[in-house]
Amino acid sequence: MDVLSFRTPGLGDQTYLLTHDGRGVLVDPQRDIGRFLDAAAERDVELRFVLETHLHNDYVSGAEQAALRTGAELVLPAAAAPAYRHTPAFHLEDIDGGDGLTLRPVHTPGHTPEHTSYLVLIDGEPVALFSGGSLLVASAGRPDLLGIERARSLARLQHRSLHRLAALPPGIALYPTHGEGSFCTATGAGRLTSTIATELTVNPLLAIDDAEKFADTLLAAPMPIPAFYRYMGPANTLGVPAMPPTRVPDIDEPAGHVVDLRPRHVQAQGMLPGSYGIELDDDFGSWTGWLLPHDQPITLVAEPGQDVTEAVTQLAQIGIDTVQGVVRDLGQAATQTYRLANLDAFVELLGAGLQLLDVRMPSEWEQTRLEGAIERFLPDLFTQGIPAELDPERPVLVACASGRRAAIAATYLAREGYRPIALTGAGVPDVANALDKLN
Amino acid sequence: MDVLSFRTPGLGDQTYLLTHDGRGVLVDPQRDIGRFLDAAAERDVELRFVLETHLHNDYVSGAEQAALRTGAELVLPAAAAPAYRHTPAFHLEDIDGGDGLTLRPVHTPGHTPEHTSYLVLIDGEPVALFSGGSLLVASAGRPDLLGIERARSLARLQHRSLHRLAALPPGIALYPTHGEGSFCTATGAGRLTSTIATELTVNPLLAIDDAEKFADTLLAAPMPIPAFYRYMGPANTLGVPAMPPTRVPDIDEPAGHVVDLRPRHVQAQGMLPGSYGIELDDDFGSWTGWLLPHDQPITLVAEPGQDVTEAVTQLAQIGIDTVQGVVRDLGQAATQTYRLANLDAFVELLGAGLQLLDVRMPSEWEQTRLEGAIERFLPDLFTQGIPAELDPERPVLVACASGRRAAIAATYLAREGYRPIALTGAGVPDVANALDKLN
Numbered sequence: 001m002d003v004l005s006f007r008t009p010g011l012g013d014q015t016y017l018l019t020h021d022g023r024g025v026l027v028d029p030q031r032d033i034g035r036f037l038d039a040a041a042e043r044d045v046e047l048r049f050v051l052e053t054h055l056h057n058d059y060v061s062g063a064e065q066a067a068l069r070t071g072a073e074l075v076l077p078a079a080a081a082p083a084y085r086h087t088p089a090f091h092l093e094d095i096d097g098g099d100g101l102t103l104r105p106v107h108t109p110g111h112t113p114e115h116t117s118y119l120v121l122i123d124g125e126p127v128a129l130f131s132g133g134s135l136l137v138a139s140a141g142r143p144d145l146l147g148i149e150r151a152r153s154l155a156r157l158q159h160r161s162l163h164r165l166a167a168l169p170p171g172i173a174l175y176p177t178h179g180e181g182s183f184c185t186a187t188g189a190g191r192l193t194s195t196i197a198t199e200l201t202v203n204p205l206l207a208i209d210d211a212e213k214f215a216d217t218l219l220a221a222p223m224p225i226p227a228f229y230r231y232m233g234p235a236n237t238l239g240v241p242a243m244p245p246t247r248v249p250d251i252d253e254p255a256g257h258v259v260d261l262r263p264r265h266v267q268a269q270g271m272l273p274g275s276y277g278i279e280l281d282d283d284f285g286s287w288t289g290w291l292l293p294h295d296q297p298i299t300l301v302a303e304p305g306q307d308v309t310e311a312v313t314q315l316a317q318i319g320i321d322t323v324q325g326v327v328r329d330l331g332q333a334a335t336q337t338y339r340l341a342n343l344d345a346f347v348e349l350l351g352a353g354l355q356l357l358d359v360r361m362p363s364e365w366e367q368t369r370l371e372g373a374i375e376r377f378l379p380d381l382f383t384q385g386i387p388a389e390l391d392p393e394r395p396v397l398v399a400c401a402s403g404r405r406a407a408i409a410a411t412y413l414a415r416e417g418y419r420p421i422a423l424t425g426a427g428v429p430d431v432a433n434a435l436d437k438l439n
Numbered sequence: 440m441d442v443l444s445f446r447t448p449g450l451g452d453q454t455y456l457l458t459h460d461g462r463g464v465l466v467d468p469q470r471d472i473g474r475f476l477d478a479a480a481e482r483d484v485e486l487r488f489v490l491e492t493h494l495h496n497d498y499v500s501g502a503e504q505a506a507l508r509t510g511a512e513l514v515l516p517a518a519a520a521p522a523y524r525h526t527p528a529f530h531l532e533d534i535d536g537g538d539g540l541t542l543r544p545v546h547t548p549g550h551t552p553e554h555t556s557y558l559v560l561i562d563g564e565p566v567a568l569f570s571g572g573s574l575l576v577a578s579a580g581r582p583d584l585l586g587i588e589r590a591r592s593l594a595r596l597q598h599r600s601l602h603r604l605a606a607l608p609p610g611i612a613l614y615p616t617h618g619e620g621s622f623c624t625a626t627g628a629g630r631l632t633s634t635i636a637t638e639l640t641v642n643p644l645l646a647i648d649d650a651e652k653f654a655d656t657l658l659a660a661p662m663p664i665p666a667f668y669r670y671m672g673p674a675n676t677l678g679v680p681a682m683p684p685t686r687v688p689d690i691d692e693p694a695g696h697v698v699d700l701r702p703r704h705v706q707a708q709g710m711l712p713g714s715y716g717i718e719l720d721d722d723f724g725s726w727t728g729w730l731l732p733h734d735q736p737i738t739l740v741a742e743p744g745q746d747v748t749e750a751v752t753q754l755a756q757i758g759i760d761t762v763q764g765v766v767r768d769l770g771q772a773a774t775q776t777y778r779l780a781n782l783d784a785f786v787e788l789l790g791a792g793l794q795l796l797d798v799r800m801p802s803e804w805e806q807t808r809l810e811g812a813i814e815r816f817l818p819d820l821f822t823q824g825i826p827a828e829l830d831p832e833r834p835v836l837v838a839c840a841s842g843r844r845a846a847i848a849a850t851y852l853a854r855e856g857y858r859p860i861a862l863t864g865a866g867v868p869d870v871a872n873a874l875d876k877l878n
Contacts, residue, residue, distance in 0.1 A: 078530075079518030081552035081596060083588040088596060090546055091517075091530035107529055113520035113553065149522040149677050157520060157527060238588050 001122050003175060004039055005192060006030075010282040010314055011059050012182025014192055016130060016175050018120060021099045023048040026066055027118065027130045028177040031317050032243055033062040037070065047072035048097050051089075053132025053177055054115040055080050057145045057232045060240040060319040077107070077116035084239040089116050100124075108134040108165060110158025111141030111178075117165060119172070128173045129196070134158065135165045136176040137194045140205050142183075143215075144222050145229060151222075155215035159208070166206050170197035183226055221363055227379060228289035228318050235319050244321040246312045248300070251325030256297025258327075259288055261311050264407040264424060266303065270334030272327070275301060277338075277411030279404075285314025287408060291382045295319070300326045338410040338419075341397075343426040347434045349397055354421070355390055356397045358428055359409040364401060368429045378405045381412055395419045401427035440561050442614060443478055444631060445469075449721040449753055450498050451621025453631055455569060455614050457559060460538045462487040465505055466557065466569045467616040470756050471682055472501040476508065486511035487536050490528075492571025492616060493554040494519050496584045496671045499679040499758040516546070518553035523678040528555050539563075547573040547604060549597025550580030550617075556604060558611070567612045568635070573597065574604045575615040576633045579644050581622075582654075583661050584668060590661075594654035598647070605645050609636035622665055660802055666818060667728030667757050674758050683760040685751045687739070690764030695736025697766075698727055700750050703846040703863065705742065709773030711766070714740060716777075716850030718843075724753025726847060730821045734758070739765045777849040777858075780836075782865040786873045788836055793860070794829055795836045797867055798848040803840060807868045817844045820851055834858045840866035 006015040008030050017036055018025040024045040029036050040047055047070040052063045054077060064084050067074035075095065078088035089095065089105035096102055104119040104126075111133030120128040133141030140162055143154035174194040199206055208214040258275035260267050261284060267277040278287050292298070298315070300323060302308050312323050341349060350356060356370060359378040369375075374387045378400070390396055396418050400406040403424035410420035423431065445454040447469050456475055457464040463484040468475050479486055486509040491502045493516060503523050506513035514534065517527035528534065528544035535541055539562040547556045550572030559567040572580030579601055582593035613633040638645055647653040697714035699706050700723060706716040717726050731737070737754070739762060741747050751762050780788060789795060795809060798817040808814075813826050817839070829835055835857050839845040842863035849859035862870065 077518075078546055078548050078596070079516075079552045081548055081585075081589055081593050083592055085592070085595075088548065088599070091532075093530075107517055109517055109520055109527065113518045146520075150520055153522055153524070154520050156524075157517070160527070 001120075001127055003128060003173070005175070006035060006039070007192065008059075008317065010284065010286050011317065012179050013059065013177055014175070014179055017045070018128065019043060019045045020101050020122060022046060023097060023099065023101060025049045025051060025097070025103070025120070026072070027051045027175070028053055028056070028132060029062040029066050031060050031062040031065070031240060032313050033066045033069065036066065048101075049095070049103065050074050051103070051118050051130065052076045052080070053117060053130060054112045055082065055233055055236045057112070057229045058183060058226075059317050060232060060235045062240070062243070064239055065242045075103070077105070077114040079114035082237050082239065089118070091116070106164065108161035110134055110143055110154055110161045112146065113154070115141070115161070119168065126169055126172050128175060129165065129168065130175050130177070131165060132177045134161045135174065135199060135203070136178055137174070137192065138199070138203050140218065141178055142222070143218060145225060151219055152215050155218045156211045158218065159211040159214040162206060166196060166200055168196050170195065170200065172196045174199060183223055183229070223363070224361055224377065224379070226286060226290040228294055231294050231319060240319070243316055244312075246309045246316070248308065248312055248323050249325045250328055251299065252327065254299035254327050255324045256299055256322070257292050258299045258301060259292070260301040260411070261308070262301060262303050262306070264403070264422070265340060267407070267411065268338050268340050270330065271336040271411065271414070272301060272330060272333055273336045274415050275336065275411070276408070276415070278408055280311050281404070284311055285318055285320070288315060289318040289320060290379050291408070295322055297322050297324050299324050301330070302326050302328055304328045336411075336414050338414040339421040340407070340424045341421050342424065343430050343434060346397060346399070346421070346423040346426070347431060347438070349395075349421060350431065354395055354397045356399065357387070357390060357409065358399055359405050360400050360428060364428070368432050370428055370431060370435075378409055381409055386413060386416055386418065390418065392418050395421055397421050397423065399423040399428050399431060401429070403427070440559070440566055442567060442612070444614070445474060445478070446631065447498075447756065449723065449725050450756065451618050452498065452616055453614070453618055456484070457567065458482060458484045459540050459561060461485060462536060462538065462540060464488045464490060464536070464542070464559070465511070466490045466614070467492055467495070467571060468501040468505050470499050470501040470504070470679060471752050472505045472508065475505065487540075488534070488542065489513050490542070490557050490569065491515045491519070492556060492569060493551045494521065494672055494675045496551070496668045497622060497665070498756050499671060499674045501679070501682070503678055504681045514542070516544070516553040516555035521676050521678065528557070530555070545603065547600035549573055549582055549593055549600045551585065552593070554580070554600070558607065565608055565611050567614060568604065568607065569614050569616070570604060571616045573600045574613065574638060574642070575617055576613070576631065577638070577642050579657065580617055581661070582657060584664060590658055591654050594657045595650045597657065598650040598653040601645060605635060605639055607635050609634065609639065611635045613638060622662055622668070662802070663800055663816065663818065665725060665729040667733055670733050670758060679758070682755055685748045685755070687747065687751055687762050688764045689767055690738065691766065693738035693766050694763045695738055695761070696731050697738045697740060698731070699740040699850070700747070701740060701742050701745070703842070703861070704779060706846070706850065707777050707779050709769065710775040710850065710853070711740060711769060711772055712775045713854050714775065714850070715847070715854070717847055719750055720843070723750055724757055724759070727754060728757040728759060729818050730847070734761055736761050736763050738763050740769070741765050741767055743767045775850075775853050777853045778860040779846070779863045780860050781863065782869050782873060785836060785838070785860070785862040785865070786870060786877070788834075788860060789870065793834055793836045795838065796826070796829060796848065797838055798844050799839050799867060803867070807871050809867055809870060809874075817848055820848055825852060825855055825857065829857065831857050834860055836860050836862065838862040838867050838870060840868070842866070
């Protein structure tokens with residue numbers, strides 16, 4: 001038996017391909033299934049099963065399409081009841097894969113009500129556990145994605161599920177779907193895979209015996225929920241169409257929302273008026289899906305020759321199939337500008353009394369605050385608008401933790417007529433340290 | 440072991456109280472839990488468990504309140520994940536009730552994804568099955584309440600669930616929650632309880648081996664879905680407050696929607712202008728919940744001395760807690776009138792060329808149609824309004840199957856200024872027969 005991992009870094013998720021004697025089991029595939037099917041083909045592996053641990057809330061699934069494309073059997077939790085054809089996995093009712101391969105569904109509600117983990121047995125020996133969004137590396141799937149009302153109940157269920165899984169033989173390898181960087185993960189984790197034995201030692205949540213204390217811990221400091229999440233569950237319940245083409249045409253006239261994915265130092269020199277700047281990176285899709293209205297036409301702005309496949313793929317992974325094309329020649333139209341500042345320059349400008357906008361999230365504010373900073377989490381900037389305290393007539397310093405969010409916020413301010421200066425390559429904690437040294 | 444049945448005729452549902460050695464198990468209790476708790480007390484039975492087979496879509500549940508009131512353990516399907524404290528029932532994981540009483544949850548998705556039946560074993564011997572909305576008497580729970588998109592998938596799951604239950608020992612007594620008269624029941628049934636053996640013989644759905652044919656049959660002629668159903672699932676997921684008081688004050692000035700529950704021959708002589716007439720009967724709550732906007736203030740109109748407890752209870756059973764009071768003295772204000780006609784008079788008026796409105800549902804139209812009839816199903820009359828073809832200047836004959844819906848429709852027409860004449864004590868098929876005899 002071999003298990004291949006496929007990371008989708010922008011979503012913090014892992015897809016797995018288990019292979020055994022030429023048969024494959026694909027677990028929680030992202031929508032861009034080509035990479036999984038190619039890997040199977042390269043290894044001469046025939047896909048026997050496609051498994052979904054739950055109806056995902058953070059991406060649109062490629063599971064149904066992978067099954068349709070390969071003839072593999074699509075397995076979902078018996079309580080998922082999606083609108084498409086599948087084999088329901090009932091709690092502890094083994095599914096025989098032939099040649100000694102057995103799948104044992106374990107109903108592990110908590111992250112979602114129907115959530116089911118899959119224990120893989122080879123010749124009757126349990127060897128691997130695909131734990132989806134239940135037991136994660138040093139963490140657990142968050143229980144509050146279906147609404148705060150059900151969060152405590154789901155946390156109690158998660159407690160029970162984690163302890164059920166922790167009671168499995170310790171040598172079993174653990175392959176969770178959600179990991180570091182996923183907003184489905186309750187707290188940070190480091191490694192991507194683990195074993196039951198390791199988690200028993202290092203997972204702080206497994207050390208909590210009391211269900212209420214467990215729920216308190218899990219719900220103590222909930223991460224924000226990206227705005228596009230709300231569309232993922234329904235999409236995965238109703239069925240997701242095949243990946244759209246990732247090659248999009250070059251166009252001259254932008255249509256819909258314009259997203260500039262060029263490097264921020266290029267954006268800063270001149271963007272199309274009204275455009276948003278979201279530099280292409282692993283989390284390009286997540287930020288675009290979080291900040292822009294879902295499923296409306298999008299035009300990308302890219303550098304001449306820049307490959308936009310990755311950008312289109314990331315958007316498709318969260319169900320945004322509305323990229324109209326790419327504008328590459330901005331000509332004289334690139335009149336929307338902003339400034340970037342490194343740490344030294346930023347601290348100097350701050351010392352000169354410029355106004356400051358901190359676009360990190362509330363839990364980060366609680367860690368470090370700068371005196372006089374006006375705080376608005378980046379997504380709230382897009383939904384609530386620019387804080388009234390900011391004077392459009394004066395330059396606005398914008399900071400986050402790294403420059404990523406500050407640069408995006410700067411483009412939002414620029415399109416609204418402000419004169420932003422984004423801190424890049426550093427963040428608020430660095431500014432705080434620098435100020436400390438000055439004083 | 441003994442099983443008491445409590446029928447809620449207007450909803451077509453049954454609640455059960457299983458008693459064994461002084462211990463009680465309450466299954467799918469309606470919201471008015473007094474009658475169940477009284478029955479338990481009368482028999483000196485201590486409630487040990489309150490079971491929910493699923494998150495109901497046709498009424499608000501009394502399960503949580505029954506458990507809170509008695510200290511019984513509240514058990515729900517593990518994939519229900521309601522917002523309140525409960526014990527999750529996992530597929531085939533026995534729950535020990537002590538003294539030889541065992542509950543075996545059987546995950547039976549189909550009516551809903553989380554739906555779980557409960558097999559009761561006494562001293563290890565399976566004796567009774569509480570099948571909720573899965574295997575019903577000569578029928579099955581309908582799979583289309585969660586939307587037409589998922590209906591076929593849920594029908595396939597229901598097929599599997601029915602066959603799973605049918606494979607249980609034939610002597611087991613069957614206690615379904617949904618029965619005749621419930622809009623959760625796919626097709627009509629007659630008796631209220633049964634056995635596995637009987638169903639194997641008489642249930643036409645169990646005779647269908649092929650899942651697709653089963654789904655075709657189940658989905659062939661879907662019954663309409665009462666408008667209030669959409670509020671029941673969320674209410675049962677979030678938690679239902681205790682029953683409101685069933686005694687409501689006499690008031691002089693009506694507030695909100697006015698519902699006249701007096702006998703139709705009394706209504707016809709004079710109602711408050713703008714009021715709706717829904718004569719008190721088993722289905723008073725269902726029709727009120729279907730026809731009026733949910734959860735807005737309601738004033739009842741009753742006869743002097745008429746007990747309105749039943750009306751308030753029926754409304755509370757579907758989560759309508761907004762009865763403001765009862766008006767009993769209409770005085771000179773009762774100016775809204777309509778006419779009632781028996782079969783002979785109705786046929787004569789029809790022969791005289793009066794316009795005719797048929798307010799039965801589409802499946803009934805397909806059975807019998809009257810020439811020239813304008814057809815609009817009663818609930819559609821309330822949402823779509825009165826058909827434009829009807830001339831308000833001329834009397835309108837209104838018919839259904841019995842007079843029940845025709846009388847309600849007549850009050851709707853009357854409040855809009857029409858001059859309706861409702862066929863009472865007979866229906867469209869009777870009119871058709873009478874016309875046949877005349878010709």
